[in-house]
Amino acid sequence: MLKRIQLMLADSAWFIPFLYGFGGVVLTFLTQYFGGFFREILPEVLYLEKDSAATVLSSSFTSLMTMMTFSFSTILVVLTTYSSQFSPRTVNNFLTNAAAKHTLGLFILTTVYGITNLFLIRTADDDAVLASGVSVLLVVGSIWAFVKFIQTISVSIQAERLLSALHREALSVIKSQQDALEKDEVQIVPKRPVHPFEGHAVYAPRTGYVQLFASEKQESDSCHFESVVAVGDFVAKGDLLGYWSEEVDADIEPFQIGEVRSSIQDPAFAIEKLSEIALKGISPGINDPNTAIHAIHYIGDILRELSRMPEGDFLFSNRSSDWHVKRKSLETTMFEAFAPIKTYASHDIFVIGSVFEAIRIARLEAHPSSFEAYEGILGYFEDVIDWDDLQERERAFLENKLMQAKKVKTA
Structure with a gap:
């Protein structure tokens, strides 16, 4: 509530x-x-x-x-x-x-x-x-x-003030999640490709974005719950949200669905805003690559704080029930943030270099479970960048940034 x-x-x-x-x-x-x-x-x-x-x-x-x-x-x-x-x-x-x-x-x-x-x-x-x-x-x-x-x-x-505000917004959401983990209010468990039960299905009552997961309602219910959507996902009316282990009161809605996306439990939304500002900066109409680079660096710092937590889904547990809630993976978050930037800034080596710099920053305190996601996004950029089309000094610049992102010593 x-x-x-x-x-x-x-x-x-x-x-x-x-x-x-x-x-x-x-x-x-x-x-x-x-x-x-x-x-x-x-x-x-x-x-x-x-x-x-x-x-x-x-x-x-x-x-x-x-x-x-x-x-x-x-x-x-x-x-x-x-x-x-x-x-x-x-x-x-x-x-x-x-x-x-x-x-x-x-x-x-x-x-x-x-x-x-x-x-x-x-x-x-x-x-x-x-x-x-x-x-x-x-x-x-x-x-x-x-x-x-x-x-x-x-x-x-001023662009710098807006970027800083979005940065603080994301860090405050991540800090609340980290505090909940420290207080044992929630646990992070490995993702499960197959759900352990398929009891009573829960369907979206309306079309919109999943804004919140109402974990506080668990106190009044003893049924297990397994979600198939994460906070921030877009669902249509009638889409499957998850399963209850047994029939529950129809008034218990585990998710809050609204017309607009919210960052209260979704740090990826703040990252998406920063990514869009970066895209605006590199567009021909705006042509402000320095703002784009600044936004990308902030994305890297948010990912640094986000990847301190292990990969996996959230598990809210009390003495009588377990509520397993899907969480957007770090790999998906990074791909959605960086792939559009690569598409529109493929010929701007400084913007692409800032992406590698952001990944290097993000890996500084990464949990071991995040290593595969970082290797995957670096491998993606290695494959999609047309290295042969670059001048020798440009290629050397990007290769140096890429090697720094690969060789960073994690905490």
């Missing part, structure tokens, strides 16, 4: 602004009904007569609407930049940016507070009211938030 709530909040751009709007209503209630109690405590300058307060509230609302209009225009420009220059998959990274949501929320709070007080100010019992003074303070806070928002916008559209 907690993971589902986390997914809803992570992908939601409206929840925090909604809380701010509700806070505006609460603040209106407090100032309307309790403003008189603080008359002797607060400075007299915060209290104005009804007509003057109405004028201040109206002016504050007008100035705030101007800032909101400019902010929304800026947001649309940034969303266009994210989609065209980086990747459509990275748009959600900006929409869920904390600074953007809190700035929008503060605007909504101030607007709701100003409108509601402007409506209720004529019904106030006192000749002098507190609402206008509080409104001025909120507008000043909104101006500060607006300046902070512009600064955040100018930073967020």
Whole structure:
């Protein structure tokens, strides 16, 4: 349940602004009904007569609407930049940016507070009211938030900042998996090509991406479960998800399926975003190979942390049941990340060299079970690169990078 709530909040751009709007209503209630109690405590300058307060509230609302209009225009420009220059998959990274949501929320709070007080100010019992003074303070806070928002916008559209954010996003997911392994909340077991049982089948109730595996539901169930899909896979309505060892309550859905892919339990999705940014960088329209190289290096560091865990599937076990959940293999993750880069950058030796450099970085702390996957991806590049078509110095450069990736001493 907690993971589902986390997914809803992570992908939601409206929840925090909604809380701010509700806070505006609460603040209106407090100032309307309790403003008189603080008359002797607060400075007299915060209290104005009804007509003057109405004028201040109206002016504050007008100035705030101007800032909101400019902010929304800026947001649309940034969303266009994210989609065209980086990747459509990275748009959600900006929409869920904390600074953007809190700035929008503060605007909504101030607007709701100003409108509601402007409506209720004529019904106030006192000749002098507190609402206008509080409104001025909120507008000043909104101006500060607006300046902070512009600064955040100018930073967020920098490719290096986005790459770093995606890097941290993936590492946080992997860290949570590593912590779960250390706490024995989950185990990693060898992949099983043949399922031990085929009991009651579980089918996808809708079309979409597998966003989450709800391991917390195991506490209320004693049946064994075997999945045939992994988090991040795309399934159609009616696709087979796995098997229960016996009949269970229909309300128990082991997987959360949604329209968009989520990285909460899927570090490969963050790797995919970085790979798409690299592809954009090497496209003729963008022509920014240095950004592509930077993204590929980050992919290598994510793979380094990911391959510290042994290869295999996840096993959630308690005293009464075992839930075996398929996990995307390291070989598949690397192939999906690097194969498109090779296709579109086959004649850019520096981009291909950065792929070998990323593989070298990834192997630094690799678990022995990952050695075969790394040898496989290096063998793939050896086969598909047209070595005879390279000039002598280009071939020597790539061969040197390849040998470094092969000879790296693993932990």
